[in-house]
Structures are given as structure tokens and as C-alpha cells.
Amino acid sequence: MHHTRRRKFFRMPLKELKKLRDDIQTAIDELEALPEKRKIDLAAEHSGKAEMIHEIIDIEGESGKRKWTQWETIYCSPEKCSECPHGPFMFTYRANKKGTVRIVDYGIPAFDIRALKEMEKHIEPPIFEGTFEEFKQLIRKEREDEGLEG
Numbered sequence: 156m157h158h159t160r161r162r163k164f165f166r167m168p169l170k171e172l173k174k175l176r177d178d179i180q181t182a183i184d185e186l187e188a189l190p191e192k193r194k195i196d197l198a199a200e201h202s203g204k205a206e207m208i209h210e211i212i213d214i215e216g217e218s219g220k221r222k223w224t225q226w227e228t229i230y231c232s233p234e235k236c237s238e239c240p241h242g243p244f245m246f247t248y249r250a251n252k253k254g255t256v257r258i259v260d261y262g263i264p265a266f267d268i269r270a271l272k273e274m275e276k277h278i279e280p281p282i283f284e285g286t287f288e289e290f291k292q293l294i295r296k297e298r299e300d301e302g303l304e305g
């Protein structure tokens with residue numbers, strides 16, 4: 156942990172710090188005893204190496220240039236567990252000047268990215284551009300023109 160992030164602990168009473176340590180250790184023990192890894196841990200442990208990526212579902216930005224975001228399904232290990240692949244997860248990559256690529260952010264998308272992409276395909280242009288009031292007026296006028304109303 157970075158020194159500045161640790162500094163806040165130096166203001167706490169030792170008694171509180173020890174309680175915090177014990178609570179954290181209890182949480183770690185419980186999480187490590189889970190039969191399956193949680194999504195957040197799978198995402199956090201992902202290296203971004205090509206052989207650990209099952210599928211790149213979507214890319215935002217230009218892959219390999221400075222910073223970009225990918226939605227991926229991933230393998231949790233080279234051995235691949237029975238639940239593999241996992242995800243989709245979101246990973247933000249950054250490439251430095253030397254071309255070294257690393258993950259700088261990750262997350263679990265709130266929406267199913269594959270479902271959203273599928274929905275995008277079916278989006279049609281609006282049948283009317285304007286307010287709902289203007290739309291109702293247009294319909295009224297059309298009906299009047301057809302002699303159905305008025």
C-alpha cells in the first residue's frame with residue numbers, strides 16, 4: 156500500500172487498528188474459503204495477457220494506443236476451470252511509450268454488454284422528431300385531412 160494511503164492509520168489508536176486488522180483477516184479467511192472465486196476477484200487477478208482472454212466483445216478507443224477499454228470474457232487460469240470462461244468484465248488498458256501494456260482499471264458491467272450490442276443492431280431511426288405534443292397535433296391534422304375527425 157502506498158505510504159500516503161497508510162498515513163491515516165498512524166492517527167488511529169492501536170486498539171482500533173488491531174480490531175481493524177482482525178476484521179480484515181476474518182473477511183479474507185471467509186472469502187478464501189468460498190468454493191468459487193468471486194467475480195470481482197477474477198477481474199482483479201486478470202493479467203490482460205492474450206492467452207487469458209476468451210473473447211473481446213467490444214472495444215472503446217483504439218486498441219494499443221495510450222488508453223482504451225475492452226469488454227472481455229476471460230480464463231481464470233491457464234488450466235481453465237469448469238466454469239471458464241468468466242465475465243464479461245470491463246478492463247481499461249494503458250500502453251506506455253515503450254509499448255508495455257497494463258490494466259489500470261477493471262469492473263463488472265452493470266448491463267450485459269452482449270445484450271446491449273444486440274439491441275443496438277435493432278435500433279431504428281425515430282418516426283417523428285419533435286415533442287409528443289407536436290406528434291399528437293400531426294396525427295390530429297392527418298385525421299382531419301382524411302376526414303375522420305372534425
Ligand SMILES: [Zn+2]
Nearest residue numbers: 231236238239
Ligand atoms: Zn475459470
